[in-house]
Amino acid sequence: MENNQPLEHVHLLIIGSGPAGYTAAIYAARANLKPVLYQGIQPGGQLTITTEVENYPGYPEGIQGPEMMVDFEKQANRMGADIRYGMASSVDFSSQPYKVTIDEDKVITADAVIIATGASAKWLNLPSEQRLNGSGVSACAVCDGFFFRNKEVAIVGAGDTAAEEALYLSKLCTTVHMFVRRHEMRASMVMQDRVLKTSNIIVYWNTETDEVLGDKKVHGVRIRNIQTQETKEIPVEAFFVAIGHQPNSGIFADYLELDEQGYIVTVPGSSKTKVEGVFACGDVQDKIYRQAVTAAGSGCMAALDAERYLSAKGLH
Numbered sequence: 635m636e637n638n639q640p641l642e643h644v645h646l647l648i649i650g651s652g653p654a655g656y657t658a659a660i661y662a663a664r665a666n667l668k669p670v671l672y673q674g675i676q677p678g679g680q681l682t683i684t685t686e687v688e689n690y691p692g693y694p695e696g697i698q699g700p701e702m703m704v705d706f707e708k709q710a711n712r713m714g715a716d717i718r719y720g721m722a723s724s725v726d727f728s729s730q731p732y733k734v735t736i737d738e739d740k741v742i743t744a745d746a747v748i749i750a751t752g753a754s755a756k757w758l759n760l761p762s763e764q765r766l767n768g769s770g771v772s773a774c775a776v777c778d779g780f781f782f783r784n785k786e787v788a789i790v791g792a793g794d795t796a797a798e799e800a801l802y803l804s805k806l807c808t809t810v811h812m813f814v815r816r817h818e819m820r821a822s823m824v825m826q827d828r829v830l831k832t833s834n835i836i837v838y839w840n841t842e843t844d845e846v847l848g849d850k851k852v853h854g855v856r857i858r859n860i861q862t863q864e865t866k867e868i869p870v871e872a873f874f875v876a877i878g879h880q881p882n883s884g885i886f887a888d889y890l891e892l893d894e895q896g897y898i899v900t901v902p903g904s905s906k907t908k909v910e911g912v913f914a915c916g917d918v919q920d921k922i923y924r925q926a927v928t929a930a931g932s933g934c935m936a937a938l939d940a941e942r943y944l945s946a947k948g949l950h
């Protein structure tokens with residue numbers, strides 16, 4: 635696209651405004667790196683689509699996800715981070731300073747870049763699933779399982795994460811109904827074995843979800859056996875979707891190393907990517923923990939790594 639706008643040069647550009655991006659901004663601003671942060675289409679990140687967050691330290695009474703992310707933004711703002719609405723639409727990391735195009739229009743050059751673009755949960759895309767999201771439908775058992783302790787719940791998925799989440803839920807909930815689309819799971823044999831040996835997990839093979847049932851909150855699920863077309867309603871109070879996540883890493887694929895699922899590969903124990911001066915933090919590089927507190931922790935690491943990099947280069 636033809637672009638007549640003058641280039642803007644920034645010291646440190648942060649892409650993404652979830653817990654990782656805002657924490658990186660807080661640390662970077664306090665280190666006088668004058669960070670500019672672009673929020674993307676979901677200012678505040680994934681926590682803005684949830685209700686109560688009870689496991690983030692420092693909020694003894696729990697807090698609503700959207701409210702917590704406003705606190706993060708306010709803190710980054712107060713430290714002097716320049717927070718802007720806009721989406722990084724493409725990047726060029728082939729030479730320094732690095733180029734990042736915002737909204738397919740404005741080109742910014744940066745001495746260092748922190749990528750904090752997160753990941754998005756995959757959904758079944760049933761209207762009822764979307765309508766009841768946050769009211770019993772969740773894509774995170776570790777985050778929301780606690781709200782359904784001693785209740786009956788359902789989970790859909792067949793990979794290692796689904797198996798792990800079903801096992802996690804089995805320790806909190808009375809019964810876990812697990813729906814698997816095929817006649818076998820994709821999870822490793824060890825995980826499958828553990829699931830099948832857990833007495834309060836009931837596995838339904840060849841099973842699809844027709845509908846999540848409930849008006850204001852989940853009270854059941856209607857499933858269908860793919861082979862017999864027989865349907866059945868099961869009363870549950872929560873419906874967990876564990877069919878995978880999509881890391882938001884597509885625009886970086888030409889320059890950075892991604893793993894087979896699209897997560898950005900970082901040097902273990904750091905936020906460094908294979909391009910010097912480009913750092914990644916939060917869920918876009920973490921397929922294991924995927925929590926706000928771990929994302930925030932890795933945002934801190936990225937800011938410290940960027941600060942050291944810029945100092946060593948004599949740019950700070």
Ligand SMILES: Cc1cc2nc3c(=O)[nH]c(=O)nc-3n(C[C@H](O)[C@H](O)[C@H](O)COP(=O)(O)OP(=O)(O)OC[C@H]3O[C@@H](n4cnc5c(N)ncnc54)[C@H](O)[C@@H]3O)c2cc1C
Pocket residue numbers: 649650651652653654655672673674675676677678679680681683684686687688689690720721722723750751752753754755772773774777778882885915916917918924925926927929
């Ligand atoms: C329903 C739900 C409930 C959850 N509950 C909890 C909980 O109770 N406790 C907990 O610890 N964790 C919870 N999590 C997980 C937690 O939300 C994530 O681990 C955390 O938000 C990851 O932070 P992040 O900063 O890496 O990315 P995200 O929060 O995913 O934020 C990514 C950011 O990047 C931006 N972005 C993406 N692409 C671009 C681009 N091209 N240009 C600019 N910006 C871009 C987005 O707009 C967004 O601001 C929950 C997740 C979900 C989905």
